[in-house]
Amino acid sequence: AAWSGVVALFFVPFLAFRRLYFGEWLPMTYYAKTGGGLVRNIDEGWNYTLRFLSQIGPGFGEASPISAGVGVVILLAILAWALPRPRLRPAGLAILSIAVAVLAEGGDWMVLYRFWVPGLVLLLPLVVMAGRDLAGTQPGLRPAIAAAGALLLISYGVAGIRERAGANGLVVNGAGYRHAHEAVGLAAAVDQLG
Numbered sequence: 077a078a079w080s081g082v083v084a085l086f087f088v089p090f091l092a093f094r095r096l097y098f099g100e101w102l103p104m105t106y107y108a109k110t111g112g113g114l115v116r117n118i119d120e121g122w123n124y125t126l127r128f129l130s131q132i133g134p135g136f137g138e139a140s141p142i143s144a145g146v147g148v149v150i151l152l153a154i155l156a157w158a159l160p161r162p163r164l165r166p167a168g169l170a171i172l173s174i175a176v177a178v179l180a181e182g183g184d185w186m187v188l189y190r191f192w193v194p195g196l197v198l199l200l201p202l203v204v205m206a207g208r209d210l211a212g213t214q215p216g217l218r219p220a221i222a223a224a225g226a227l228l229l230i231s232y233g234v235a236g237i238r239e240r241a242g243a244n245g246l247v248v249n250g251a252g253y254r255h256a257h258e259a260v261g262l263a264a265a266v267d268q269l270g
Contacts, residue, residue, distance in 0.1 A: 079166070117182030124183025125175065128192045132199070134231040137238030154202045157209075164205070167198040185255070188236070203228075 095101055129147025130139035151171075158168035174195040184191055207225055211218045 114180070118179050120182040121179035124189070124191070125178055128189040131189070131232070131235045134227050135235060136231045137235040150203065151199070154199065154206055157206045158202050164202065167202060171195050171198055171202075 091101060126144045126148075127139045129151060130143040131137070131147070132150055133143040133146030135143030135147070155168050155171065158164040174192060178191045181191065204225075207221050211221050
């Protein structure tokens with residue numbers, strides 16, 4: 077309750093100003109990105125999240141049902157481990173908030189899953205802490221935990237290189253920008269004629 081009060085102390089005046097000055101509660105970029113309706117946004121956000129979770133699992137830059145499934149298991153296990161611990165609960169709740177926001181907004185076309193990036197700052201340290209906790213309580217699992225950690229680190233590095241480096245990442249990113257600008261221009265032209 078105290079944490080919510082502190083957030084509301086800053087957030088409510090900001091929203092009130094936005095509503096009074098711009099006439100809307102949320103920025104125009106929200107309405108531009110969520111114009112397909114809630115059901116479509118949830119579907120797109122779910123698919124976006126599964127592709128992101130494919131990178132959390134050992135996907136090596138490739139989205140597959142197996143790597144997405146491993147990513148879902150990792151995410152759920154980390155949340156189940158963190159939420160009961162008062163010290164880690166804020167991080168777990170923030171990750172859940174990001175998940176809800178991505179589902180409501182519907183994902184994105186850009187590489188490297190920028191809507192989930194703020195969650196990485198919280199998620200990856202929780203994965204490390206959970207691994208250390210498990211290794212401390214189950215010493216026999218230490219080699220397997222170390223191997224899993226090394227596999228994930230290698231996968232994350234390969235995924236980052238594949239998504240961003242070379243022609244593929246830059247071409248995809250540039251094409252996405254061009255598509256977005258053309259769609260906005262077309263919508264503005266139709267608005268002017270209509």
